[in-house]
Amino acid sequence: MKPTRITFAIVALSASLLAAACSGSTTANNSTSTGNGTGTSAREGGSTDKASHKQGGSLTIANTQGQTWTCQFNPFNPAVNPVSLGFVYEPLVYVNLLQDQKETPMLASSYQWSADKTSIVFTMRQNVKWNDGQPFTADDVAYTFDTMKRVPATDLYSLWTGAGLRSVTAAGDKVTMTFDQAAGPYFFNFANQVGIVPKHIFSTGPAAAHPDTWDDRAPVGTGPYKVDPCSANNIQYVANPDYWQPGKPYLAKIQYPAYLDNGPANLDLGSGKAQWGSQFIPNIKALYLNKSKDNHTWSPPVTNVAIVPNLDPSHAATSKLPVRQAITLALDRQKIALIGEGGQQPVANQTGVVVPTFQKYYDQAAVAAAGYDKPNPDKAKSLMSGLGYSESNPLKLTIITITGYTDWDASLAVVKQQLKPIGIDLTVSDLAQQTFDDRLYNGNFDLAYYGQAGGPTPYYELRQMLYSKNSAPIGKPASFNYERYLNKDVDALFDKYPTADDAGQVDIIKQVGAAMMRDVPIIPTTESVNWFQYNTEDIAGWPTEADPYAQPAAFNVPDVEQVLLHVYSKSAQN
């Protein structure tokens, strides 16, 4: 009934990352890492470029939330972060997952890593004001991070615990962060995903006492929009006249209605009442695309949805490699994507590298050589018969999934049919979310259907899934490595990644991909996408496949800010 809450959750996860024990540095592979952050994408003008359009007009977002607005905007509250970060609050540096970690300096105009990447110095942008008129300073940044240390519940990315953040100090217009270890991979979290809050608001009253539960109903941020007003059914954002990019944002008003279900949201998108959609639309041609020539869709993939087998020896069947190989060879992923996801999700591949987003990490030749570039049910059948199973004498397996994720149920119905002829009798078991979580984390399953969060390179998702420290013995909760894959060589690869250079990192990922094909620890089926529908009748400046300057779904923060800084109203230009 509310199926895309799952896809929403999954992809929202993709914009963040859990920092497990990790070392090394990265982000050496993009051009503006030590620059002073001027322009970014070429076509519509970078988000920090000079304004090139006139201001005016408005836009309505259709993104199903499932309940009415609480009108809270505290960026430390994970439930309301999607409506506050990017609209009202901003991060230090924006990192674009879709353009190979291309950076756009926001509140920090530049930064400099130390040689061993255990410390980083940000230089704050000048002449930035909070929307109540107070000046933005480096103290605000330090205070934000110190709050996360003081009240661990606000440390949403475990920076002080997992990433090894040791101190954050402000001096003049510079902020210095020091870490226990090389912190390159965490840049995505602390620079891109933390919304900076004003010290003068958050150091007084209930905000200071309980920054994790404070309701922040009149948010004071540096971002392009202010909230005015918010009611249970709708949030109206108005342009911040003092925004530090003069002439921006172009749109004067943003309407963000509360949708309780996908149905009405999709109807509004189809009729043009809303212009920016971010959920799964079934039968999208009839319901949306055919309704107007100005309706478009482009949903870039960001992570995998996969069958997670249980590799622990206590599960006799799934711990056998031929069984897993048979499963992955038997799957016709095109059909799964077509029927399960309405054709709106691309197929995944056995290396676990999401293409085309991370194309450069993908070893096409190796995939073809291993025979994983197309389904091979005959080989699957022979693998199973080698173990004594056939269609008349099948191996019985149960796969657990979450109740309510109907697109996953549909995909699994297709999987079940595809596994039948090779000798596997699959039973799909729908569980309530918490029951599912319990069994998944504790390793109490044969197969599970699940999608993880991702990050700006395949390293994040793969490391989560395959690193042995993310695992745990059966009966104890694992953090991310639910299949219990334990491989020292792959661990070593992940350990090398942070200190490797660009080419080295690509090579490491390709080797991990090879291990994925060799050991089949996870069986990716389709690629989870950023659902995105957009209407061009009045609004231009959208991110497109040709110009993916940000993840386009409205629930991605802080990417939403980039979109808001690019879009403009055609009618207001006259």
Place this chain on the structure above:
Amino acid sequence: MTALLVDSSTATGAPVRRRGGGLWAAVRGSRKAMVGLAIFLVFAVMALVPQLFTSVRDPNALQFEPGLGSSAEHLLGTTALGQDIFAQLVYGTRQSLVIALVAGFFATVLSVLVGVSAAYLGGVSDETLTMLTNVFLVLPTFPLIIILATYAGKGTLLVILIVLVVTGWSYGANQLRAQALSLRNRDFVESAKVRGERPSYVIFKEVLPTMTSLIVANFLGAALYSVLTAAGLQFLGLGDPNSISWGTMLYWAQSQQALQTGLPQWSLAPGLCVALLGVSFALLNYAFDEISNPALRPARRPRKRRRLRARRTRAGGP
């Protein structure tokens, strides 16, 4: 009380003692009951031999072109995933009937147990049982069901049956207790006691048979309640989405926005079946009301008598 009017004892609700034959004759005589029975029989046949109605053997298999409209091949078209809607409907009958009959039966058994025991044991036991019944009556059962079904972790048929029985017995228990109490003081019961019969004999051989029509009416009511509530639960997604039943069809249709994407029959047909099954129970129930309370029977046969009565009334005389 003159002979022209109905017997007051029946008018106040205590049923006339009937044996089986009388019951069937009464059912046959009531048009409503026949319609209800007919509908029920159609569904029963569908549940027992679905193969008679459709050539599809595995209705949940994704074997057809998705999103087709009605045609000779697919009487109700296909779902957005490529399943024959009519086939799903036919095969789904089984689960709905099972739920109705099993949950209805056990709920009625529980009602009879609690209601009649309360009436017979009297005293503290009666007070306790009555209090228990009232508590369950007043508890908002649907929210309770939702909570129980969700927390059971998986929406299997067994879970649904258990929650339905646990929440559905209290209505009947009250009614049955009231009637058992009134029967307690009736002559035939007194005479059985005087004869020295054991209480269990009195209950099973004298009282319960007299309450047959009320028990049957309760069963029908419980069956109706079970059908509607189970459908509601499955519609909300608390059932097993991979099972074959009308409720899960509704769930899938809703999540795929069948109404808006041009497949309204996917949503409406299973709902109609739930409605029809419910109607059949309701009609039978209503007919049983009339049987046990002849005052309610439609005065169909004696048309002349009715007009006579009306004329008399208007004239102001008795």
Place this chain on the structure above:
Amino acid sequence: MPYLLRRLGFFLLTLWAALTLNFFIPRFMPGSPLQALRDRTHNKLSPAALEQMLTSYGFKPNENVLVQYVDYLKNMVTGQWGISIGATLGEPVTRIVRQALPWTLGLVGVTTVLAFLLGSLIGTVAGWRRGGRLDSLLPPAFVVTSALPYFWVGLLLILVFSVWTGGVLPSDFNYDSGMQPAFTPAFVFSVASHALLPAATILITSIGGWILTMRNNMITTLAEDYVRMGRAKGLSDRRIMTAYAARNAMLPNLAGFAMSLGFVIAGAILVEYVFNYPGLGYLLYNAVQNTDYPLMQALFMLFTVAVLVAVLVCDIAIAILDPRSRERDRSGR
């Protein structure tokens, strides 16, 4: 007076039973507030941070169960219902409930009372005109409508009046999103047009039951002696119908009304779900899906209180209308 005291006692006892049930059920089932919070934070907080978050939200899981129970009872009764840990993480439960309550009261409450009154009226007339045209047509029709599932009628109405008309009547939500709540004609009109289809659904499905029971009660009552007596005395039809027959026929209906509130709540949840109407029923569904314990407990208690209050009110009404009930009860039935 003793009758009323007994009813009050029953009220309190049932409330206590419901609250206790409400307290223990989540504790016996899988899941916990810790897991709920872990889900909200996408499994990214360290265990220490999660524990701290738990305390921030007012949970004390390591306390003695009995202490928790007493605290819980105290909090429920004094209106300290805690903070939501569901999708509306961080919002005080009282605020959430306060926002949704008027919508459910307005839609479901008004429609149910309307259905009851209208149904009783029509049933009275139908029972009175026994054998007339009304009587032979209506009962079968209403038997059918009373057996229709709520959500199916809702879906049908949506299809006919919203989808096929291209959206003339809105099929979801309580008012147009663009509007601010205010007592302007535009806003009132918007609320009314959004409430039309859900209200029609509830009316159609529930009125049948009232008509039928009222009609049956009327017929039974009309056979009583005192009605004959009234006719013999030469009283007008209308007076007999209302003061003699209807007044007595109403009594079982009133008793049944309170008991049927359970079905009303079920209907409320389903109708609000189908029409995406942000009332208490919708909140409950969401709360259970998101394992939002504080909200669930508050809602469950509210529903129980609503039914109990209705029972109490109906009991008082019956006591006023029917002196026999007070007598009957005193003699121990």
